[in-house]
Amino acid sequence: MRIAAEFCENEIAFDEDSEACEAVYQPEIDTDADHLAEAANITTEQAEAALVWLGKHYEQEIRHAAGDILARLLTTIVPANGRISLQVVALRFIACTFLLNRIGNESLTTLAGRCGVSKQLLDFHAITIADRLGFHGFAQKRSEARAVYSQVQRESWAKLTPEERKARRAGKAATTAAQDAPPAAQI
Numbered sequence: 001m002r003i004a005a006e007f008c009e010n011e012i013a014f015d016e017d018s019e020a021c022e023a024v025y026q027p028e029i030d031t032d033a034d035h036l037a038e039a040a041n042i043t044t045e046q047a048e049a050a051l052v053w054l055g056k057h058y059e060q061e062i063r064h065a066a067g068d069i070l071a072r073l074l075t076t077i078v079p080a081n082g083r084i085s086l087q088v089v090a091l092r093f094i095a096c097t098f099l100l101n102r103i104g105n106e107s108l109t110t111l112a113g114r115c116g117v118s119k120q121l122l123d124f125h126a127i128t129i130a131d132r133l134g135f136h137g138f139a140q141k142r143s144e145a146r147a148v149y150s151q152v153q154r155e156s157w158a159k160l161t162p163e164e165r166k167a168r169r170a171g172k173a174a175t176t177a178a179q180d181a182p183p184a185a186q187i
Contacts, residue, residue, distance in 0.1 A: 069133070076132045088125075091117065095126035099135060 037047035077092040078084060098111055112122040157165060 072133055073129075076129050091115070091122060091125045092129060095122055096129050098122070098126055099130055 033044050033047040033051055036042070036051065037044045040047065042050075073096065077096060078089055094111060094115055098106070098108055108122055108126065109119050112119040115122065160168070
């Protein structure tokens with residue numbers, strides 16, 4: 001006899017030999033426990049008990065992992081040594097909200113402007129948190145990429161003369177070396 005969940009009770013179905021037979025209605029599998037019971041060949045009650053146990057077990061693991069991350073986050077936000085400055089704690093908290101914002105609807109520059117501090121100061125705190133916790137902001141470089149970029153920039157600045165460094169820091173667009181260099185090297 002063919003089992004057909006899509007038929008109504010007492011309807012006719014066809015078996016593998018194309019013989020007409022009565023369709024036996026069995027309800028569809030609706031729950032996770034039903035799926036597990038069928039796959040593991042156990043009763044639904046045993047499957048429900050197993051799912052409850054698994055839920056508690058994984059819930060504990062998730063809580064422990066989340067607790068560890070939260071503990072590291074709080075110890076990063078609040079300085080471990082010395083006097084606690086409310087400005088530092090507030091800036092680290094705001095930097096943390098920037099890093100955790102996965103929508104990307106507010107830039108570090110606008111956050112710094114709203115706080116009344118420089119972008120560099122807020123970026124310093126964001127980098128501190130990102131390095132200690134191992135995550136980065138929305139569309140931001142990873143710590144490893146930032147370290148490589150920083151090394152390249154240090155090497156580039158080391159090649160400059162003191163006058164050229166001074167001119168760059170002053171914000172002048174073209175330095176003497178850039179003006180004297182061939183066009184391909186000006187990139």
